[in-house]
Amino acid sequence: MPDTGLALDLARLTLVPCPVPLVPTAQLPHPERALANGEVIRVRRGVYAPRARWLVLRPWQRYLARVYAVAMLYPDFAFSHESAAALLGIPVIGDPETVHVLVPPTAAARESAGIRSHRTERSAAVLTIGGLLLTSPGATAVTLARHRHEAIGFAALEAALRMDETLTPQALRADNDSRLSSRGRNHARWALDRADGRCESVLESLSVATIEWLGFPAPEIQHEFTSPHGITDRGDLWWEEAGLLGEPDGEFKYDGRFGDPAELLRKRRQRDRRxxxxxxxxxxxxxxxxxxxxxxxxxxxxxxxxxxxAPETHAPLRSLQRLLAPYDRAITRSRRERTTQRRENG
Structure with a gap:
């Protein structure tokens, strides 16, 4: 494989830990009984997790746990695509059903029992981190840009650039150009032409893509404002001509995991006033x-x-809407549950 400049400092990389304890069959005295009693859930054949812990996981956390379950059973597998992304902390949209691994070019590429193998030359883009083999952040993001929705690829590239300070957009483009399949190369170019690492969250990346396809002017990303009192605030998406600042906050920012929601909203109002x-x-x-x-x-x-x-670009908007439908349903359900809980407590 040509040198594409995707070298990085391995000491700076850590894997996202498994979000739930995994128990192999050998460590569970009576797995079928525990399963029947509702004590555990089967993550995959031969690996279990506590049911109560599993049920509160978000979709992407369940996917990460399934990747770790495969790693527990097959420690020599090298992970790629969404599986490597989940391990690295690159955004994974939804709850993919398939765990992706690499096999040598002479092996058969196939899918079985929820594991899909991809034929490829093992190269410097495969790293060992935390005892697991997986593709590097840059290589993983380029793979997603080549084979997934343009907005998903863009979000992955932005995350990889934020994750690795030595990575550059030029290196990502060189990696894409060095790979086989002109179809994948051409598909990835939309995301590669826009990725520069300025988007600070997956929602921000998806918003930027959606805004372009809706025909709105491109915003300036991460613009700094200084108040009359000398306080500097950084805004996400800024349209100077319209005097408009867009802030893709996301519901999860105010669901309690980052602190008291009321206090966070109070600080947001103060910031907006500034x-x-x-x-x-x-x-x-x-x-x-x-x-x-x-x-x-x-x-x-x-x-x-x-x-x-500009006119709206309908095809990527419709396909992105289908991809994000599970988020819509999950957040709507979560809102209803919080409303019900407040009524019961109030």
Whole structure:
């Protein structure tokens, strides 16, 4: 494989830990009894997890646990695609059903029991981290950009660039150009032409892609504002001509895992006031549902005075909407549960 500049400092990389304890059959005295009693759940044949712990996992956490279960059973496997992404902390959308691994070019590429093997030359892009074999952040992101939805590839590339300070957009493009399959090369170029590492979250990356396909002007990403009192705030998506700041916060920011939601919202209001005093005309916040449904995001931006400057690109919008449908359902369900809980407590 040609030198594509994807070298990195391995000492800086750590894997995302398994989100739930995994127990092999050998360590579970009576697995079928424990399964029947509801004590455990079978992650895959030969590996179990405590049922109560499993049920509270989010979809991408369950996928990560399944990857670790495969690693427990097959320690010589080298992980790729979404499986490597999950281990590295590169965003994985939803709960993929398949664990992806690499096999030599002479082996058969096939899918069996939830494991899909991909023929490839083992190269410097395969690393050993935490005892597991997997493709590097850059190689993983390029693979996703070549084979997945453009917005998914863009989010993966942005995450890889943030993760590895030595990685450059030029190195990612060189890696893509060095691979076989012109179809994959051409498909990846949309994301590669836009990736520069400025988007700080997967929702921000998906928002930037959706905004372009909706025909709105491209925002400046991560613009700094200084208040009259000298306080500097950094805004996510800034349209200077419209005086509009867009903030893709996401519902998870205010669900309690990052602190008291009321206090976080109070600080957000304070920050918004500073921004408005500092020359921002309007600040608008949105989350996963607005991006997943697309129409609410379009209406929200137009309602704040932003105008479309190009026709909408319908094909990627429709396919992204299908991909994000599970997030829409999960967040809607979570909102209903929180509302019910507040009523019961109130």
């Amino acid at each position: 921004l408005l005093l500092g020359g921002v005309r309007a600040v608008t916040h949105w989350g996963w549902i607005e991006v997943a449904r697309i129409d609410p995001l379009r209406a929200q931006l137009m309602g704040q005075g932003l105008r479309q400057i």
